[in-house]
Amino acid sequence: MLLVSLPRSYDSSVSTLSGASHLTKTKITADSFRAFLLDEYEHRLLREKEDAKPGKDGKAGKDSKDEAFAADAKKKDKDKRKLDCHNCHKKGHMKADC
Numbered sequence: 001m002l003l004v005s006l007p008r009s010y011d012s013s014v015s016t017l018s019g020a021s022h023l024t025k026t027k028i029t030a031d032s033f034r035a036f037l038l039d040e041y042e043h044r045l046l047r048e049k050e051d052a053k054p055g056k057d058g059k060a061g062k063d064s065k066d067e068a069f070a071a072d073a074k075k076k077d078k079d080k081r082k083l084d085c086h087n088c089h090k091k092g093h094m095k096a097d098c
């Protein structure tokens with residue numbers, strides 16, 4: 001019943017605990033299980049705090065922005081080659097750049 005009520009993200013932790021208990025031939029009691037889960041919960045809180053550090057997140061955000069910008073610049077470059085100049089009617093630039 002306790003296992004069923006756990007969030008899915010705890011599945012791997014629970015199977016680790018079951019595996020360990022099988023190997024060491026110790027029975028999982030409700031108390032030891034709860035202690036294990038509390039430990040796991042605290043671990044997760046710590047990890048979330050680590051992930052929320054501004055430096056790490058800021059860097060990831062910048063990287064994805066740069067990628068999007070690079071893709072955008074590439075697209076614009078490709079479009080420019082197809083342009084017809086309305087002033088001299090040559091291809092590859094716009095009237096503004098003529």
Ligand SMILES: [Zn+2]
Binds near residue numbers: 088093
């Ligand atoms: Zn031109």
